[in-house]
Amino acid sequence: MTGVLALLVALVGALVVQRSSRFEGGVLGLLAPLAFGTTLLALWEILVVGYEVPMVLLPAPTAIANRMAASAHILAQDFTQTFLKAVLAGYIIGCGAGFALALIADRVPFLRQGLLPIGNLVAALPVIGIAPVMVMWFGFDWQSKAAVVVAMTFFPMLVNTVTGLAAAGRIESDLMRSYAATHRQTLFLLRLPAALPFIFTGLKVNAPLALIGAIVAEFFGSPTIGMGFRIATEAARLALDMVWAEIIVAAVAGSAFYGLVVLAERAATFWHPSIRG
Amino acid sequence: MRASAALPVAVVSAGLIAFWYVAAIGLNWQVVADMQARAGAAPGFGEMLSLTLSHNRPLLPAPHQILVELWNTTVALPVTSRRSLVHHAWITLSAALTGFAMGTALGIVLAVAIVHLRALERSLMPWIIASQAVPVLALAPIVIVALGALNLPDLLPKAIISAYLCFFPVTIGMVKGLAAPDRLSLDLLRTYSATRAQVFWALRVPTSLPYLFAGLKVAVAAAVVGAIVAELPTGAQAGLGARLLAGSYFGQTIQIWSALAAAAIVSASLVGLLGFTERVVAQRLGARAG
Amino acid sequence: MAAIEARGLSLTFTTRDGPVQALYDIDLRVEPGEFISLIGPSGCGKTTLLRVIADLEHPTGGEIRVNGTTPGEARLRRDYGYVFQAPALFPWRTIEGNVMLPLQIMGLSKAARRERARQQLALVNLEGFARKFPWQLSGGMQQRASIARALAFEPQLLLMDEPFGALDEIVRDHLNEQLLKLWAATHKTVIFVTHSIPEAVFLSTRIVVMSPRPGRIHDVIDCDLGAERPLEIRETPAFLRIAQRVREGLRAGHSYEG
Numbered sequence: 001m002t003g004v005l006a007l008l009v010a011l012v013g014a015l016v017v018q019r020s021s022r023f024e025g026g027v028l029g030l031l032a033p034l035a036f037g038t039t040l041l042a043l044w045e046i047l048v049v050g051y052e053v054p055m056v057l058l059p060a061p062t063a064i065a066n067r068m069a070a071s072a073h074i075l076a077q078d079f080t081q082t083f084l085k086a087v088l089a090g091y092i093i094g095c096g097a098g099f100a101l102a103l104i105a106d107r108v109p110f111l112r113q114g115l116l117p118i119g120n121l122v123a124a125l126p127v128i129g130i131a132p133v134m135v136m137w138f139g140f141d142w143q144s145k146a147a148v149v150v151a152m153t154f155f156p157m158l159v160n161t162v163t164g165l166a167a168a169g170r171i172e173s174d175l176m177r178s179y180a181a182t183h184r185q186t187l188f189l190l191r192l193p194a195a196l197p198f199i200f201t202g203l204k205v206n207a208p209l210a211l212i213g214a215i216v217a218e219f220f221g222s223p224t225i226g227m228g229f230r231i232a233t234e235a236a237r238l239a240l241d242m243v244w245a246e247i248i249v250a251a252v253a254g255s256a257f258y259g260l261v262v263l264a265e266r267a268a269t270f271w272h273p274s275i276r277g
Numbered sequence: 278m279r280a281s282a283a284l285p286v287a288v289v290s291a292g293l294i295a296f297w298y299v300a301a302i303g304l305n306w307q308v309v310a311d312m313q314a315r316a317g318a319a320p321g322f323g324e325m326l327s328l329t330l331s332h333n334r335p336l337l338p339a340p341h342q343i344l345v346e347l348w349n350t351t352v353a354l355p356v357t358s359r360r361s362l363v364h365h366a367w368i369t370l371s372a373a374l375t376g377f378a379m380g381t382a383l384g385i386v387l388a389v390a391i392v393h394l395r396a397l398e399r400s401l402m403p404w405i406i407a408s409q410a411v412p413v414l415a416l417a418p419i420v421i422v423a424l425g426a427l428n429l430p431d432l433l434p435k436a437i438i439s440a441y442l443c444f445f446p447v448t449i450g451m452v453k454g455l456a457a458p459d460r461l462s463l464d465l466l467r468t469y470s471a472t473r474a475q476v477f478w479a480l481r482v483p484t485s486l487p488y489l490f491a492g493l494k495v496a497v498a499a500a501v502v503g504a505i506v507a508e509l510p511t512g513a514q515a516g517l518g519a520r521l522l523a524g525s526y527f528g529q530t531i532q533i534w535s536a537l538a539a540a541a542i543v544s545a546s547l548v549g550l551l552g553f554t555e556r557v558v559a560q561r562l563g564a565r566a567g
Numbered sequence: 568m569a570a571i572e573a574r575g576l577s578l579t580f581t582t583r584d585g586p587v588q589a590l591y592d593i594d595l596r597v598e599p600g601e602f603i604s605l606i607g608p609s610g611c612g613k614t615t616l617l618r619v620i621a622d623l624e625h626p627t628g629g630e631i632r633v634n635g636t637t638p639g640e641a642r643l644r645r646d647y648g649y650v651f652q653a654p655a656l657f658p659w660r661t662i663e664g665n666v667m668l669p670l671q672i673m674g675l676s677k678a679a680r681r682e683r684a685r686q687q688l689a690l691v692n693l694e695g696f697a698r699k700f701p702w703q704l705s706g707g708m709q710q711r712a713s714i715a716r717a718l719a720f721e722p723q724l725l726l727m728d729e730p731f732g733a734l735d736e737i738v739r740d741h742l743n744e745q746l747l748k749l750w751a752a753t754h755k756t757v758i759f760v761t762h763s764i765p766e767a768v769f770l771s772t773r774i775v776v777m778s779p780r781p782g783r784i785h786d787v788i789d790c791d792l793g794a795e796r797p798l799e800i801r802e803t804p805a806f807l808r809i810a811q812r813v814r815e816g817l818r819a820g821h822s823y824e825g
Contacts, residue, residue: 017396020399020400021395021398021399021400024399029399030403032396032400032403033401035400036401036404054426057427110285111289112285113282113285113286114286114287114288114290117282117286118286118290124498124544124548125498125540125544125545126498126505126537126540126541126544128505128506129505129517129518129537129540130537132521132522132525132533133530133533133534133537135525136528136530137336169655171651171652172655172657174623174649174651175651175655176672177622177623178649179645179668179673180642180643180645180672181672189657189671189672190657193657215412215414216414216415216417219418219506219509220521220522231415231418231419232418235419235421235422236418236422238422240419240422240423243418246415247412247415247416250412251412270659271659271700272658273702
């Protein structure tokens with residue numbers, strides 16, 4: 001019975017997806033992904049409830065929704081601790097520091113040539129492993145998680161800003177030289193605006209990194225609140241509905257954060273071919 | 278690395294190491310001073326310096342302390358020993374590589390499908406892009422617990438998490454790469470009445486290689502992170518993540534840093550290997566040398 | 568005082584494939600108010616010569632004086648305006664903003680900047696487009712805007728590096744006419760690099776034919792077609808004679824090796 005229902009839903013869903021794939025962009029363009037997501041949700045609910053899948057394996061969407069409503073205050077607390085404190089503080093400091101060092105390295109070409117390969121190398125390392133060290137230095141509270149976020153967001157921002165500052169065209173740089181512009185004038189009038197697309201790439205890459213960094217840092221030890229802490233402890237207690245509830249909050253927060261950065265990018269780099277289309 | 282870049286890198290690296298030593302001295306000073314005071318000793322400045330750099334529970338170990346610990350737990354131990362870092366690194370590496378292989382395979386298959394089937398592109402791509410904002414690693418505990426209930430070998434849940442982290446950069450990179458050929462080349466093949474498969478192998482695949490390798494490098498680093506993080510929630514006994522956790526529980530800072538160094542070496546080697554492969558492949562396909 | 572005076576000017580680049588002599592023993596004297604074209608095949612050094620005058624490259628031999636002083640001094644005094652092959656407008660600034668750029672660097676007040684920009688845009692017939700962005704304009708209009716920008720701070724010397732090379736012939740003719748009118752009205756000294764023989768003959772008072780390897784001056788041709796030059800002048804015998812002489816000079820100096 002369950003199997004038949006699931007099959008029907010899958011078929012209907014596939015059909016809707018197929019039909020709505022014609023539309024490109026605008027409100028109608030959202031039909032295909034929405035249809036896909038809805039079908040998936042429906043299938044999930046049907047299969048989990050119908051086959052009585054144990055909650056420890058996969059809770060039903062309705063069970064998760066109920067849990068979110070019931071534990072809203074806990075979710076809010078965790079969100080404040082992890083996102084509003086650790087993520088935001090770490091993101092601002094990490095990106096700011098990366099940007100500042102890039103500006104300094106800009107003035108000293110030797111420093112820039114040495115830093116860029118090193119920055120690229122470090123960006124590939126599991127920087128998140130530094131979390132236990134940060135706990136040792138800054139304690140169990142959100143500050144140590146923010147420190148992890150700083151470490152993770154610093155290098156991508158540094159590398160992207162340095163690359164961006166080199167992006168101004170040869171002709172445009174000659175133009176500024178022909179105006180006898182000072183280094184500062186050239187930086188503010190040409191090189192920083194030309195670097196904005198790269199800077200925003202760094203900001204966009206860092207947004208999800210910051211969230212992941214803060215959450216995983218909490219796996220290493222945290223006071224009794226925080227999204228990572230909650231996920232780890234509830235998973236250990238096999239209360240997977242709560243874990244999924246936290247994940248959904250994290251996903252929504254992450255998407256909203258990323259969306260805000262994208263909006264800022266659109267406003268600041270309206271002139272770039274990739275934005276104006 | 279070009280020869281001209283080697284000197285600045287060497288100088289900056291030397292500067293960073295020097296800075297590290299100064300920081301180690303600074304951070305460990307208070308702890309060592311307290312310890313000396315409790316023991317009733319009052320060492321001179323020079324002795325304090327050497328004490329801060331050889332403390333066995335420092336706030337910040339000096340680089341040589343980490344190197345010594347690395348040596349002691351790798352070369353100086355048989356590989357099969359439970360304390361050997363090589364043993365732990367292998368546990369993490371095997372999970373990471375398995376996940377990398379699975380994730381890459383899935384990513385490539387998905388990318389090929391997305392590029393050729395419009396319905397898949399329209400319905401799936403937005404979700405794939407949106408999911409990049411979701412903290413994937415936060416799912417690690419769920420996967421571990423759920424799969425743990427199914428009684429699978431330890432490697433598999435970790436590999437699945439790594440695979441999940443890998444498949445996004447590979448898919449995105451491969452889709453971008455397969456769709457990258459310019460209009461002119463595609464039109465040229467149309468004038469030859471080339472089939473979709475011929476276009477795929479003759480044009481799309483070679484064009485996509487740089488994008489694929491860029492995605493692979495990000496993916497392999499992510500796979501290592503995934504394997505390490507996956508060892509955390511259930512308090513695994515072996516692996517680099519487990520070593521990190523154990524070190525943090527028992528306040529063994531040097532152990533933490535040497536595990537970190539080992540993880541860094543593993544990641545860097547994998548990325549370097551991929552970079553080398555990329556250069557070899559690119560040269561065989563006629564790319565300019567350097 | 569001559570606008571440009573070069574004596575035995577040389578420039579050798581050191582490249583990975585060995586030294587390249589971009590300029591060899593250049594002797595040239597340009598009086599104020601002249602319109603000089605530098606014409607020659609690729610590698611003859613015409614752009615390099617222009618860049619040396621602009622202090623964007625440094626000579627390795629000989630001497631050169633711009634407005635009686637070194638090119639570096641002339642640059643710091645903002646004696647010249649440079650127009651590149653591409654418009655090089657900043658896409659994040661409006662057309663007006665782009666024309667105001669040099670004035671902003673030189674420290675003029677906002678009101679003064681806006682006024683001057685308006686004047687220059689009117690001079691190149693782009694008044695209605697002040698608030699538009701560069702990508703909203705055609706190639707020809709963008710290049711006009713870049714000329715307006717070069718004129719914004721009213722330099723006496725204008726250096727132009729194949730400014731119309733990327734445009735189609737109709738637009739090119741139109742812009743040639745406009746440039747000539749501009750020059751006649753403002754009496755500036757213009758050094759104009761081009762590939763096109765008709766363009767060189769149409770615009771100039773003197774044509775410098777250059778040849779490559781090493782880059783040197785092959786011939787200097789006086790172009791005395793008078794101040795009034797409608798486009799039709801390009802079919803007259805006098806014009807064709809000068810064009811023929813330019814063509815011979817180019818052919819003699821041209822080589823098809825590598």
